[in-house]
Amino acid sequence: MRRSQKNWRLFKVFFTAGVFTFSGGMAMLPVIRKELVEDQSLISEFDLLEYSTISQGLPGVIALSTACFVGKKINGWQGVWWAGLAVILPAYSLMTIATIFYQFIPKEGAFLLAFQGIRGTACVFVFDAGWSLVKHNLVSELRRLTALGSLIATGLFGVNPVLIIVGLLVIGWFLKGKEVRLK
Template sequence: MNPYTTLFLTFFRIGGFTFGGGYAMLPLIQAEIVDKHHWLTEEEFLDIFAAAQSLPGIFAVNISIFVGYRLKCYAGAAVCALGTILPSFLIILAIAMFFTRIQDNQYVAAIFRGLRPAVIAMIAAPVITTWRSMKMKPISLWIPILSAILVWLMGVSPIWIVLGAAVAGILYSRFIEYRIRRMRS
């Protein structure tokens, strides 16, 4: 099969069968890219994951662009991005066309209610996988748990969480640098 077709179909499948956004897509992306196709090692995937998080835009699209570029340069990046975006675009277009007919449908509402727990599990899975692969201490799990509580239960904007984490990271690194300098003195 043509490598561009393989890239497109892989990311089309990822984009079409994952609900809940980028983090919910992460286990499926990792399974396809690392485990099934062996396009990246787990370490390379973690590097791309970190870079994709730091860039603006849609998380899953950022990953698809990185993978496509690494494998087939600009054309690969474009094919992977299109494969990731197209399913959502088509689904949203179909919903928009028929929304007035289905908005009060009890079956549609039940489907979306049923998807919520699956999306939560799909978001939790990459947090745990990343935590394990980075060999972090169990105490460090309080950061994503506290962030989730602040956002979901207390209504804190994720922007404040990110800014607070950045400030805490800077302060922590300064503290570590200070301790290292004191130990050398």
């Protein structure tokens, strides 16, 4: 496949995902996986999930970070540019239009029902993407315990997630190169 074809494919996939999946980057993951992994075989599922996982921990928009990583893997810096533009364009356009016409959008009836349906669908997309990341990342007992501990610390004790991330980075730095076994 030529570079221009890869650029078009990246643009089409990320633009379509941006238009039809509400609630951000995690909701886009199943759509992107279907197109780029299953249908086109342009990237492995492992790489897609790795890039999505890394994007979760970076500051900024998850969808844009994922698009840039995937674009770079598939078609270098041109891929970064085209995938990034494609994922930004729908949100920018829709928000501009919504801002201009907000006062004219009915707050009841069919529009209200449509937005409720979109919320429900978004939950399913986010759950599907989250489940894919769980299966991909929690492959060892150490990772499962770390995730469970983080969930308990944030959910039950209200620990700031930034503190958990920084703490785990420090622990990881000191354990770098050492094999950790749980008994």
